[in-house]
């Protein structure tokens with residue numbers, strides 16, 4: 148049984164370190180046998196860092212189903228376009244590729260073949276490719292149990308699905324490939340720099356201890372039964388900036404216009420915009436505001452940090468909740484204000500390590516009878532009046548049943564870690580991760596700056612902490628996995644980071 152695969156991706160190539168990494172992961176106990184495999188042969192020892200950015204439109208046609216909830220909502224138009232943005236980094240023959248989408252989520256079944264195509268095009272390993280989503284709730288419902296159930300009903304009733312007039316998953320994979328190809332063509336020698344701004348006052352932990360002893364998510368604004376938040380917020384707003392070398396030398400470090408793109412990360416749900424139109428929410432506003440400073444060709448790649456239990460709702464304040472414009476402008480303002488404090492990512496040393504661990508499922512296993520019942524609960528939700536958590540549990544059990552069929556030995560969870568230099572690293576995690584887990588990775592990482600991105604390559608449920616599993620409420624109801632899955636991701640990420648250091 149191959150429960151754990153460790154994949155040293157770049158010329159890290161130090162077999163001793165790989166062996167140590169393998170040993171540490173085996174100690175998790177929850178895992179078991181493992182295989183270490185060296186995917187990429189030794190490359191040139193160094194070389195300058197280069198980067199390329201590109202973006203493509205991925206807005207679905209009007210009339211597509213709108214995602215972000217548990218019912219069927221039909222979109223009524225396009226407020227602003229949805230984008231997929233590609234960032235390609237390269238040094239000494241080593242490559243790292245990130246494709247970020249203005250989507251709610253991207254599923255493993257779609258990203259795995261797409262990553263293979265992209266990796267083959269750039270002659271690299273699939274493990275050096277991340278396809279992720281900003282968790283944009285102003286985006287289409289295009290995969291998963293809800294889509295499948297409503298799509299099947301439409302086909303039964305109409306013989307064609309009026310809400311899916313194009314092959315959207317094909318559009319996505321084609322455009323991802325196009326964006327990466329364009330970013331690769333535009334790739335130029337760069338200087339990277341990083342600043343971690345502190346963003347106070349926007350992110351709120353949305354889980355609360357209540358007077359009746361329970362923990363509730365989103366209990367309602369000014370609910371008198373709130374005692375205190377059940378968890379922290381992460382105020383880090385890292386900004387990783389790439390500036391053309393030639394332009395920088397002529398224009399000076401602080402000169403605008405030479406910056407080609409950047410990655411920023413904030414741990415707060417991209418679920419602000421609301422309504423039934425498609426739109427990129429605050430990451431779109433952030434890009435528009437940063438372009439005012441860096442120029443119209445600048446591409447802002449925004450990634451959601453570990454924001455499973457974090458949103459923008461000021462539950463304990465009479466102050467109105469911020470809207471997507473206020474949030475995008477505030478984030479841009481904090482980034483630009485802190486820009487002079489950025490530090491160069493000097494002596495870049497790009498390397499990537501990845502590991503896939505298998506997490507056990509929650510008990511009991513979902514039977515076929517329950518699976519069929521769960522599908523009916525979702526399909527007939529307008530007539531059966533199912534309560535919210537009944538609907539969420541039905542949705543989870545559809546996933547749970549389908550996952551067990553596909554992955555009977557446990558759900559694969561892939562973690563990728565990217566070293567930029569001795570001080571800075573990135574971590575990419577699947578699913579919606581509770582904030583404390585991301586903060587635990589940062590706190591114990593051997594790197595000064597550790598940037599943690601969620602919703603990478605796969606997502607459909609929340610990954611709570613062990614403590615939150617005991618507390619219950621919405622996020623825990625969504626999760627198909629057993630308690631400990633979050634801590635497993637933390638341990639895996641830290642092991643990869645330690646090995647990269």
Ligand SMILES: [Zn+2]
Pocket residue numbers: 282416455579
């Ligand atoms: Zn979410």
